[in-house]
Amino acid sequence: MKHSRPTVPPAYAFAAGILRPIMFALTRRDWRGVQNLPASGGFLACSNHISYADPLAFAHFLYDNGKPPHFLGKIEIFQVWGVGTILRKAEQIPVFRETGHAVDAFRAAVEAVESGKCIAIYPEGTLTRDPDIWPMTAKTGAAKIALTTRCPVIPVGQWGAQALLAPYGRRPHLVPRPTMQVTAGPPVDLSDLYEQPMSSTVLQTATSRILGAITAIVADLRGEPAPTERYDARAHGLATTGNFKKKGRGR
Numbered sequence: 286m287k288h289s290r291p292t293v294p295p296a297y298a299f300a301a302g303i304l305r306p307i308m309f310a311l312t313r314r315d316w317r318g319v320q321n322l323p324a325s326g327g328f329l330a331c332s333n334h335i336s337y338a339d340p341l342a343f344a345h346f347l348y349d350n351g352k353p354p355h356f357l358g359k360i361e362i363f364q365v366w367g368v369g370t371i372l373r374k375a376e377q378i379p380v381f382r383e384t385g386h387a388v389d390a391f392r393a394a395v396e397a398v399e400s401g402k403c404i405a406i407y408p409e410g411t412l413t414r415d416p417d418i419w420p421m422t423a424k425t426g427a428a429k430i431a432l433t434t435r436c437p438v439i440p441v442g443q444w445g446a447q448a449l450l451a452p453y454g455r456r457p458h459l460v461p462r463p464t465m466q467v468t469a470g471p472p473v474d475l476s477d478l479y480e481q482p483m484s485s486t487v488l489q490t491a492t493s494r495i496l497g498a499i500t501a502i503v504a505d506l507r508g509e510p511a512p513t514e515r516y517d518a519r520a521h522g523l524a525t526t527g528n529f530k531k532k533g534r535g536r
Contacts, residue, residue: 293353296371312462317466322351326401328404329398329437331440332442334411335413335418339446339447342445342446342467356404357405360379378390391430394430398434408428408496419511419515428491432479433483439471440469440470440502442500443465444466445466468502473495478490
């Protein structure tokens with residue numbers, strides 16, 4: 286069932302009007318699980334992060350199925366001249382990672398969910414550092430929003446964006462035209478955690494369930510089993526933000 290698309294701010298419609306034709310021209314689409322998107326009300330759409338290009342595939346999937354996403358995005362993107370203005374007017378949410386201001390993004394996301402919006406979030410917080418591009422260990426932000434609002438949490442698996450633009454790549458590969466595989470799964474059940482104190486253990490449990498659901502979808506898209514142990518960037522001495530492949534970063 287295809288959902289009707291709600292009204293969005295003019296800046297949002299402007300950006301979508303530019304980006305949608307580009308995505309249609311440059312990529313093929315294999316979209317599944319649309320029936321799992323909530324018919325109404327706010328919710329979290331949580332996805333794996335494999336390429337600078339995958340936010341476009343993620344947004345395209347949600348927008349064209351009647352759920353225009355409001356992303357939690359790193360503040361650096363909002364500081365790009367021109368781009369930041371459009372993002373803010375399109376009601377996207379900046380995140381000041383690893384700072385005390387991160388709580389502002391949490392509050393904004395909670396308010397957006399409670400007002401009926403779709404919040405798109407990457408639980409990993411950055412592009413995966415896993416050498417084979419599997420989902421790595423995640424932060425607890427998505428779980429905290431979910432447990433605070435008790436909204437549906439829809440796991441979304443993606444594959445194909447890395448063929449368009451390699452992780453941390455700058456030069457897209459347009460031939461052959463890559464297929465953006467995006468699948469939404471059933472809501473992650475966190476109901477048994479709602480009445481428990483929001484401790485570190487509870488947040489980690491919720492985060493593990495969310496990431497586990499995403500990873501299962503990714504494994505299905507890739508047609509191969511996921512690693513038995515999730516990659517931990519900190520354990521490998523890598524920075525948890527920024528391009529860890531640049532000289533002097535992540536060590």
